[in-house]
Amino acid sequence: MIGRLNHIAIAVPSLAAASAKYRDLLGARVGQPQALPEHGVTVVFIDTGNTKVELLEPLGEDSPIVAFLAKNPTGGMHHICFEVPDIAAAAQTLTAGGARVLGDGTPKIGAHGRPVLFLHPKDFDGTLIELEEV
Numbered sequence: 001m002i003g004r005l006n007h008i009a010i011a012v013p014s015l016a017a018a019s020a021k022y023r024d025l026l027g028a029r030v031g032q033p034q035a036l037p038e039h040g041v042t043v044v045f046i047d048t049g050n051t052k053v054e055l056l057e058p059l060g061e062d063s064p065i066v067a068f069l070a071k072n073p074t075g076g077m078h079h080i081c082f083e084v085p086d087i088a089a090a091a092q093t094l095t096a097g098g099a100r101v102l103g104d105g106t107p108k109i110g111a112h113g114r115p116v117l118f119l120h121p122k123d124f125d126g127t128l129i130e131l132e133e134v
């Protein structure tokens with residue numbers, strides 16, 4: 001069902017500081033910040049050639065990564081995102097197999113303008129998994 005690794009997301013306390021480190025110290029191709037109010041985050045994508053790194057900073061009081069950063073004040077790996085060809089079919093197969101889709105179970109539009117959903121980390125060995133339809 002899953003295809004290539006689309007990105008690895010890292011929650012950071014400061015998007016500006018993290019972006020500067022990736023650009024200036026690691027010499028990475030760092031994109032422009034993108035506010036995603038519907039997801040409660042501002043994101044920066046870093047193209048590493050074979051995949052991307054997504055830096056996440058909280059946006060607003062209800063940001064879903066506020067609690068994560070409270071537990072991990074210096075930041076940390078937040079989720080990994082796999083590509084799927086049909087997200088509705090993927091959700092159906094997963095829920096039929098006993099995995100939990102977060103939220104109301106319906107996909108939202110993600111940072112790349114495509115449908116995404118998240119799977120409960122307790123169902124996947126402590127890792128939050130995002131699926132993106134491509």
Ligand code: CO
Pocket residue numbers: 007009054079081130
């Ligand atoms: Co993501």
